[in-house]
Amino acid sequence: MLRLIQIECLKLRRRKFVWLMLLSALLMPFFALLYFKYVKETGGDPLQFYRWSAFGYTLFFILPVVLGTLCTMLMYEENQHDMLKQLWIVPISKMGYFFSKFFVVLIYSICFMLITAVASVMFSVLPGYVAFEWESVLYLLKKCLEIGVITSFAMLPILAIAASQKGYILPVSLTLVYAFLGFILMTVNMYIHPLPSMAVIVMRNGDIPGHVFAQSINIPFAFLCICVWGIVAVLLANIALGRRK
Amino acid sequence: MNDFVIETKQLTKVYGEQTAVNSVNLHVKKGRIYGLLGRNGAGKTTIMKMILGLTSITSGEVDVFGKNIKGREKRVYPRIGAIIETPGFYPNLTGTENLEIFAKLRGTAAPHAVENALKVVGLPYKGKKLFSKYSLGMKQRLGIANAILHDPELLILDEPTNGLDPIGIAEVRDFIKNLSVERGKTILISSHILSEISLLADDIGIIDHGVLLEESSMSELEKKNRKYILLQVSDIPKASLILERQFHLKDYSVQDDHTLRLYDTALDMGEINKALVTQNITVISSQLCNDTLEDYFKKITGGEGIA
Numbered sequence: 305m306l307r308l309i310q311i312e313c314l315k316l317r318r319r320k321f322v323w324l325m326l327l328s329a330l331l332m333p334f335f336a337l338l339y340f341k342y343v344k345e346t347g348g349d350p351l352q353f354y355r356w357s358a359f360g361y362t363l364f365f366i367l368p369v370v371l372g373t374l375c376t377m378l379m380y381e382e383n384q385h386d387m388l389k390q391l392w393i394v395p396i397s398k399m400g401y402f403f404s405k406f407f408v409v410l411i412y413s414i415c416f417m418l419i420t421a422v423a424s425v426m427f428s429v430l431p432g433y434v435a436f437e438w439e440s441v442l443y444l445l446k447k448c449l450e451i452g453v454i455t456s457f458a459m460l461p462i463l464a465i466a467a468s469q470k471g472y473i474l475p476v477s478l479t480l481v482y483a484f485l486g487f488i489l490m491t492v493n494m495y496i497h498p499l500p501s502m503a504v505i506v507m508r509n510g511d512i513p514g515h516v517f518a519q520s521i522n523i524p525f526a527f528l529c530i531c532v533w534g535i536v537a538v539l540l541a542n543i544a545l546g547r548r549k
Numbered sequence: 550m551n552d553f554v555i556e557t558k559q560l561t562k563v564y565g566e567q568t569a570v571n572s573v574n575l576h577v578k579k580g581r582i583y584g585l586l587g588r589n590g591a592g593k594t595t596i597m598k599m600i601l602g603l604t605s606i607t608s609g610e611v612d613v614f615g616k617n618i619k620g621r622e623k624r625v626y627p628r629i630g631a632i633i634e635t636p637g638f639y640p641n642l643t644g645t646e647n648l649e650i651f652a653k654l655r656g657t658a659a660p661h662a663v664e665n666a667l668k669v670v671g672l673p674y675k676g677k678k679l680f681s682k683y684s685l686g687m688k689q690r691l692g693i694a695n696a697i698l699h700d701p702e703l704l705i706l707d708e709p710t711n712g713l714d715p716i717g718i719a720e721v722r723d724f725i726k727n728l729s730v731e732r733g734k735t736i737l738i739s740s741h742i743l744s745e746i747s748l749l750a751d752d753i754g755i756i757d758h759g760v761l762l763e764e765s766s767m768s769e770l771e772k773k774n775r776k777y778i779l780l781q782v783s784d785i786p787k788a789s790l791i792l793e794r795q796f797h798l799k800d801y802s803v804q805d806d807h808t809l810r811l812y813d814t815a816l817d818m819g820e821i822n823k824a825l826v827t828q829n830i831t832v833i834s835s836q837l838c839n840d841t842l843e844d845y846f847k848k849i850t851g852g853e854g855i856a
Contacts, residue, residue: 311653318641318679385637389603390695393633394654395626 308396308404309411312378316408322377325370329416332366333357333423340433350440351513353433357424358417358448359512364487367455368499371413372462372479378405379466379475388545398545402538406463410456417452421445450506457530458498464537468544491518494526498533501526552579553612554703554735555600560609562595562759569595571759572609577737577752582729584750584767585739586846592759593739594634597707600737601631613703627655630701632709636692640681644672644691647680648698655699666694669724685712693721697728704728704736710745722749747842757850774845778811778818779838783831785809795824807833 316322336356340348382388391401421444428434462482466475486499494500494517504526507515555577562570570592577583585593598604600611602618611618613625638647648663659665664674670690683691689712696704706725710718726749728734740746746753753770755763763770782788785803792798792811800812814837822832 307653307656311650314646314650314653315639315642317646381639381641382637385640386635387637387639389598389601389633390637390651391654392603393601393626393629393631394651395602395623396654 305400305404305407308400309407312404312408315381319377322374322412325373326412326416326419328366328370329362329419330423332360332362333420333427336424337427337431337433340428341431348434349513350428350434350437350444351511353428354424354440354444354447355512355514357427358420358444358451359507359515362417362420363451363455363503363506364490364499365483367413367416367451368459368483368486369479370416371409371455371459372482373476374409374412375405375459375463376466376472376475376479378408379463379469380472383467383470398542399538402463402467402541402545405467406456406460409459409463410453413456413459414449414452417448417455418445421448447506447512451502454502454505454530455499457534458502460534460537461498461540464541464544467541494519495522495529498530501529553577554579554614555583555737556612557596557600558610558612560596560599560611561607562592562599562604563607569759570599573756573759573761574764575754575761576764577735579735580729580733581751582725582736582738582749583752583754584746585737585754585756586743586746587739587741587756588850589741591741591756593741593756594707595759596756597631597633597705597737597739601626601629601633601705603633627699628701629703629705630696630699631705631707632689632692632696633705633707635711636688636695638680638688638691638695641679643676643679644683644687644694645675647691648695651695652698657699659700662698662700666698669697670694671720686714686717689713690717690721693724702735704734704738706736706738708740709738710740710742718745725749743843743846755846755849762849770842770845774839774842775812776814776837776839778814778816778835779804780809780811780821780835781807781833782809782825783807783833787828788825788830791824791828791830792821796821810838 336353339356340353382391424444425441429436462475462479465478469475483499486497489497490500490503494504504517504521505523508521508523553576555575557573557575560570560573560575561568573596575596585596587593595604599606600613600618614628616625618625639650642650644667645663648666652663667674670693672687672690672694680688680691689709693709696706710721713721722745725736725738729736738749747767750767752766754761785806788809789803792801796816798811798813802810804810818835822835825832
């Protein structure tokens with residue numbers, strides 16, 4: 305599996321868009337910087353800054369959309385250029401292939417959130433909006449890692465759909481629907497969609513200001529939701545890849 | 550234990566209501582080049598895909614290296630190198646980078662495997678040109694390089710000369726021949742180009758509409774293509790009568806209103822001409838002919854020729 309993951313990384317050579325997408329990790333920290341510059345006062349609570357820079361739109365929209373796009377890109381070329389038959393002849397197992405893509409998404413997701421964390425600290429501490437505290441920085445890193453890991457699992461359905469499609473329009477469109485639906489369902493039922501369930505796990509202690517849940521927090525339910533969707537996604541990918549010869 | 554590297558038994562593939570491959574019994578012998586000849590859509594690629602586990606088998610069996618292939622046989626496939634249809638590679642990578650990926654996937658241990666494979670097909674090692682900028686011929690060459698990268702015992706090549714220029718075709722043909730003669734590789738090659746197969750193959754299988762019409766060695770096939778005398782005369786019934794009565798000839802066929810084929814080529818044409826002219830039959834022409842493979846292909850497929 306490690307070899308397959310290394311090979312997946314080699315395939316990303318010269319794919320500038322994959323690396324450019326990482327820049328979107330700076331988006332919310334930058335907006336948080338502007339927000340604090342013009343609206344908020346200095347010397348505030350670091351969590352207030354991080355809520356804007358890392359735990360807000362990054363968690364609900366930016367990261368899922370970026371990961372969905374990445375999932376599509378990872379699957380698109382091999383599907384589009386009819387490469388799967390070459391890979392099956394090697395032979396590579398369908399699930400080995402699928403999970404190697406997933407691990408790339410996982411690593412990317414973690415890197416994305418680490419960039420967000422570093423940018424959040426820099427954009428908050430350097431202008432002097434918040435005071436540097438190891439405790440809050442470590443808290444931010446911990447939460448960012450959690451978001452990075454769990455969101456990649458929550459994106460398994462999109463990866464499976466990308467595996468089943470030759471084109472990129474449907475997976476990218478579904479990514480947008482998936483992300484928005486997750487946000488809407490957050491206020492209805494947090495345990496039927498993996499993205500709200502991910503948010504429940506990340507914000508389980510209720511220590512991130514400004515987030516109010518519609519239901520009581522139930523961590524097993526949240527994990528169950530992500531697991532069920534993940535298993536369904538893996539089964540779908542298995543069937544889809546079996547047909548794509 | 551037979552010496553067939555590939556053996557299919559009543560191999561059948563049905564897509565919906567269309568039978569793409571119908572009860573094909575294919576026998577590819579070790580160390581030989583087997584040419585699968587047929588028109589586009591005859592079922593050649595489907596047979597190869599079934600052998601490689603790329604498409605499911607509706608009925609029948611495939612044995613490769615004596616092992617029955619039921620799904621994707623992981624022990625067998627590392628011993629095979631293949632090109633099926635147009636080879637696809639990563640467009641954002643160079644030829645060398647693409648082959649390095651496949652070498653890693655296969656766990657190819659040979660240190661210069663990529664370099665050697667590229668050298669064999671005449672592509673530059675460490676060239677900077679991306680695969681997306683390759684010509685069709687270069688893509689095909691890279692596909693062949695990928696197929697031989699891990700030094701497989703069996704090569705399955707689906708129309709490998711597609712898109713190559715005449716010099717490229719000759720180079721690939723020589724290279725394939727060398728692989729068989731010098732390195733003892735078994736090769737199953739498909740083509741719709743008769744001349745390609747006739748120049749390359751030791752054994753030939755002719756497939757049409759999913760049915761394997763003929764399977765024999767090239768030498769046997771050449772023997773079957775009989776020599777004959779083509780005789781054009783003014784009056785066929787009268788000429789036939791003379792040939793039968795005077796020359797006791799029975800092995801002949803009537804082609805049209807003025808043409809006869811005499812399969813006994815030892816006949817004295819001078820005597821025949823003389824006899825016919827004496828009986829007031831005009832002899833328009835008489836010549837010794839030999840059926841080409843194309844004629845034979847037309848005959849057994851009951852249709853048009855092949856390129």
